[in-house]
Amino acid sequence: MNEVIKKRYEFVILFDVENGNPNGDPDAGNMPRIDPETGHGIVTDVCLKRKIRNYVDVVKQGADGYNIYVREGAILNRQHEKAYIANNIDPKDEKTARAKVKDLTKFMCDNFFDIRAFGAVMTTEVNCGQVRGPVQINFARSIDPIVQQEVTITRMAVTNEKDADKKGNEMGRKHIVPYALYRAEGYISAHLAEKVTGFTEEDLELLWEGLINMFDHDHSAARxxxxxxxxxxxxxxxMLGNAPAHKLFESVKVKRIDSSKPVRSYSDYNVIIDRSLLPEGVNLIEKL
Structure with a gap:
């Protein structure tokens, strides 16, 4: 399980949201992200990676080799300093750091799961190099156009005594999508795993677990x-693969069952896998 992966992988993940905001856009008042030309909803790769990081953090609890580099409240230069301490290098000694940057980068890959998976740019003041990770995920896009709703809510309490003299409650707003099914596609490069980060078979199994369970540890009123x-x-x-990724993705189609009514559940869709499109040397595995 600790061996570096030897095969290339691609994957398709389908996830849905009901009466929630899967990924707010801070440039649009935190409304659900949307493609303005088509009306389809969008969830960024950064959002999905954040949920995977959080899942790994919950499961591994900081176990050796499974620390999280990009975490809430983290100061990245302090994360880098751990590599300098492990290699007996003074962070102010730039000449020695440049000479041993490969050792510093290796330490970061060995100790942080998200660097081993997604890569990282670590060329800040405390330089630990830059790596491109073997796991890459596209933006997720909803199968159908979404409806962004702004729902007015009330709180039966006020903020301070001054407000109490004027009103008996507070008004607020929530932004939701009544229902949407999203599709994201991802890639895993065995070449980058072997040559750069050392992403292992155990890491791969943890990634699959994270993709399946990431929303169960991320519930909130907003989502x-x-x-x-x-x-x-x-x-x-x-390692190099047996078919172009886009051809494999085309074998998975999601069809709306009844276009005469709005979708409100996963059962309103059919997921069709055309195995006849799979070339020799590619194995399709339904993890969920």
Whole structure:
């Protein structure tokens, strides 16, 4: 399980939201992100990676090799300093640091799961190099256009005594999507795992767990009900792969059952996998 992965993978993940905001846009008053030309909803790769990081943090509890580099409240230069201490290098000794940057980068890859998976730019004041991770995820896009709703809510309490003389409650707003099913696609490079970060078979299994369970540890009033519905994995028989990724993705189609009414649940869709499109050397695995 600790061996570096030897095969290339791609995957398709389907997840949904009910009466929640899956990924607010701070440039639009935190309304759900949307493609203005098509009306389809968007969830960024950064948002999905954040949830995977949080899941790993919950499961591993800071175990050796499974620290999280980009975490809430983290000061990245202090994370880098751990590599300097481990290699007996003074952070102010830039000449020695440049000479041993590979050792510093290796320490960061060995000790932080998210660097090993997603890579990181660590060329700040305390330089630990830069790595491109083997795991990359596209923006998720909703299957159908979404409806952004702004719902007015009330709080039966006021903030201070001055407000109490004027009113008996506070008004607020929540931004929700009544229902949407999203699709994201991802890539895992065995070449980058071997040559750069050392992403292992154990890391891979943890990634699959994270993709399946990430929403169960991320519930909040703002996000409503979110869940991973399907995780479909394409496993190649070699490191370089046996087919173009886009051809594999085309074998998974999501169809709306009844277009005459708005969708309000996962059962309003059919997920169709055309296995006849799979070339020799590619194994399709339904993780969920």
């Amino acid at each position: 409503g009900k979110m869940a991973t519905r399907r995780l479909i994995v394409f496993e190649h028989s070699s």
